[in-house]
Amino acid sequence: MPEHRIRLGPWLLAAAMLCSPGTNVLHAQEPDKTVVRIAELVIDPAQLGAYKAIVMEEMDDSVQLEPGVLAIYSVAEKDKPNHLRFFEIYVSDEAYRAHIESAHFKKYVALTQRMIQSRALIETTPVQLSAKARQPKSVD
Amino acid sequence: MPEHRIRLGPWLLAAAMLCSPGTNVLHAQEPDKTVVRIAELVIDPAQLGAYKAIVMEEMDDSVQLEPGVLAIYSVAEKDKPNHLRFFEIYVSDEAYRAHIESAHFKKYVALTQRMIQSRALIETTPVQLSAKARQPKSVD
Numbered sequence: 001m002p003e004h005r006i007r008l009g010p011w012l013l014a015a016a017m018l019c020s021p022g023t024n025v026l027h028a029q030e031p032d033k034t035v036v037r038i039a040e041l042v043i044d045p046a047q048l049g050a051y052k053a054i055v056m057e058e059m060d061d062s063v064q065l066e067p068g069v070l071a072i073y074s075v076a077e078k079d080k081p082n083h084l085r086f087f088e089i090y091v092s093d094e095a096y097r098a099h100i101e102s103a104h105f106k107k108y109v110a111l112t113q114r115m116i117q118s119r120a121l122i123e124t125t126p127v128q129l130s131a132k133a134r135q136p137k138s139v140d
Numbered sequence: 141m142p143e144h145r146i147r148l149g150p151w152l153l154a155a156a157m158l159c160s161p162g163t164n165v166l167h168a169q170e171p172d173k174t175v176v177r178i179a180e181l182v183i184d185p186a187q188l189g190a191y192k193a194i195v196m197e198e199m200d201d202s203v204q205l206e207p208g209v210l211a212i213y214s215v216a217e218k219d220k221p222n223h224l225r226f227f228e229i230y231v232s233d234e235a236y237r238a239h240i241e242s243a244h245f246k247k248y249v250a251l252t253q254r255m256i257q258s259r260a261l262i263e264t265t266p267v268q269l270s271a272k273a274r275q276p277k278s279v280d
Contacts, residue, residue: 036215038225052267059270071271073227075176075264084267085178087213087227124215127192127224130199131211 034070034129035096038122039086047115048082055084058108066102068095089129174210174269175236178262179226187255188222198248206242208235229269 043051059072070089077083090096099105183191199212210229217223230236239245 036213038215056268056270059268063270063272069272071269073176073229073269073271074267075178076267078263078265081265085262085264089213122225123218124225125218125221127214127216128196128199129211129213130203131213132203132209 032126033092034126035090035093036124036126036129037086037088037090037096038124039088040120040122041084041086041116042118043082043084044115044117045082051112051115054108054111058104061104062099062102065104066095066099068092069099172266173232174266175230175233176264176266176269177226177228177230177236178264179228180260180262181224181226181256182258183222183224184255184257185222191252191255194248194251198244201244202239202242205244206235206239208232209239 055074059074062069062072068091070091071087072089073087075085075087077085088096090099195214199214202209202212208231210231211227212229213227215225215227217225230239
């Protein structure tokens, strides 16, 4: 969510709307607490299938059971199927902390710790998260 | 709701469950056409504000105007505000190709080409995309 639009006061916002009637005011809101985290994992190729089965269950559990987990996306690099990247969206830092304390996350950690060869965790500052309101293949 | 549950008839679903009782039937589905692309851009720090304003408009245009663009997320690395990462979800390869031919994308490219210091584009194979059906701050 664009920070500069968040900080606009009501007068400035009204002025902006008058000056540019096409402005999408969806972005004039309170400071955003959304947390996005990126993880880059390299999985033992011999255990990739087992790892995926476990992490996919954990991802669905997180999104279905935790109100603060908006999305967890997992993709593999096209030519390196055991190099996985995760893009995770939480409503707040509290929601992220609750996630890593959840039973399903702890189970995932215990089951997969010997499958992960390397791990990079990247903290981020969201610039903008643009998504259709209803995603056709989501779980809820 | 995962697509395969919509598409699998009850008989096929029952057969799948009988044949492999441990399989998570959520993922017993037709090959997915969803395309996820990752981009890692380094922006000229002196032009970062201008770049962000342009790309944020382009992201919203894409999600609002193009039926095949499900989401475009942009975040900065926490300690490197000019190192941006994009996570982009398209319904298909055709949707991605239509996106890069769109007027708003071409305008973005023309306006920002001198602002981008380096660019890495990463093609991916989705493992799983788990998201709540309705995202509270999305545009549509």
